[in-house]
Amino acid sequence: MKFSACAAVGGNWAGRKLKMDKSEFQVEENPYSNIRHMIGVVSGKGGVGKSLVTASLANLMALQGYRVGIMDADITGPSIPRMYGIHGPAVGDDNGLYPLEADNGIKIISTNLLLPNEEDPVIWRGPVIANMVKQFYTDVIWGELDYLLVDMPPGTGDVPLTVFQSLPLDGIIIVTSPQDLVRMIVSKAVHMAEKMDVPVLGVVENYSYMICPHCGEKISVFGESHLEEAAEAEKLPVLGRLPINPEYAQKADAGDFAGVANDGLDRAAEVLRAMNENKS
Numbered sequence: 001m002k003f004s005a006c007a008a009v010g011g012n013w014a015g016r017k018l019k020m021d022k023s024e025f026q027v028e029e030n031p032y033s034n035i036r037h038m039i040g041v042v043s044g045k046g047g048v049g050k051s052l053v054t055a056s057l058a059n060l061m062a063l064q065g066y067r068v069g070i071m072d073a074d075i076t077g078p079s080i081p082r083m084y085g086i087h088g089p090a091v092g093d094d095n096g097l098y099p100l101e102a103d104n105g106i107k108i109i110s111t112n113l114l115l116p117n118e119e120d121p122v123i124w125r126g127p128v129i130a131n132m133v134k135q136f137y138t139d140v141i142w143g144e145l146d147y148l149l150v151d152m153p154p155g156t157g158d159v160p161l162t163v164f165q166s167l168p169l170d171g172i173i174i175v176t177s178p179q180d181l182v183r184m185i186v187s188k189a190v191h192m193a194e195k196m197d198v199p200v201l202g203v204v205e206n207y208s209y210m211i212c213p214h215c216g217e218k219i220s221v222f223g224e225s226h227l228e229e230a231a232e233a234e235k236l237p238v239l240g241r242l243p244i245n246p247e248y249a250q251k252a253d254a255g256d257f258a259g260v261a262n263d264g265l266d267r268a269a270e271v272l273r274a275m276n277e278n279k280s
């Protein structure tokens with residue numbers, strides 16, 4: 001026994017980087033859930049379009065016949081239920097809490113579906129937020145899912161870090177905009193993921209360009225993008241680019257997002273599909 005303990009210690013120090021031992025923080029999946037892949041979607045700050053990218057990718061995978069869920073882990077800035085026009089309260093029983101379903105079959109859980117009044121602001125502190133996210137995993141009955149996309153809290157601070165720690169993510173996707181200090185945001189997210197031993201699947205740029213409604217020309221509204229350089233510096237693939245499209249915002253505001261099928265995330269979808277094939 002003594003020797004095997006030594007071997008374990010040796011194993012810990014064998015890696016060149018000291019990685020966080022996640023096992024003590026991670027929580028158990030609900031016994032009625034069987035989630036094949038869990039993908040986190042992160043951004044440097046709010047308003048970048050993290051939720052829109054999460055929902056767009058979810059729609060794309062659902063259209064391709066996969067069973068998809070969205071965990072709205074952006075506890076203080078939840079927006080997924082509104083985009084799909086679904087309202088709480090989510091109901092539960094002795095086995096746990098049931099997610100609500102969007103028109104395209106995507107299963108959704110969010111603080112918005114639990115608050116007595118959806119309009120109430122969420123003013124909880126870090127530990128409470130982290131605990132909420134844990135419950136979204138342990139207490140929610142997700143059933144059989146090919147992909148659970150997690151709309152993570154923005155930034156790389158304590159709260160997202162704790163969330164990261166608690167959930168067994170298979171990978172993350174970083175969302176940036178051309179206005180961002182892309183290189184810094186990408187490298188911060190990469191470091192956080194590295195510390196947590198979660199692979200970064202790649203980067204998606206939102207608000208990349210706009211199609212002129214008059215002549216159909218592609219306009220780089222915010223000037224040249226620095227995404228390629230930033231992605232290359234971290235050896236990450238660019239998984240997609242979404243245009244500024246007023247229709248997305250309209251559909252999101254009207255709760256009709258289940259009907260949005262936008263191209264521009266095909267590579268991201270390909271990466272997710274490849275994960276599924278490798279695991280079966």
Ligand SMILES: Nc1ncnc2c1ncn2[C@@H]1O[C@H](COP(=O)(O)OP(=O)(O)O)[C@@H](O)[C@H]1O
Binds near residue numbers: 206250
């Ligand atoms: N590509 C886009 N085209 C048009 N509107 C967008 C686009 N991306 C996001 N929006 C709108 O911008 C706002 C912020 O996007 P959201 O996804 O909620 O950001 P985040 O989740 O990063 O805070 C929302 O009203 C959304 O509908």
Ligand SMILES: [Mg+2]
Binds near residue numbers: 050052074077
């Ligand atoms: Mg959001």
Ligand SMILES: [Zn+2]
Binds near residue numbers: 212213215
């Ligand atoms: Zn034009």
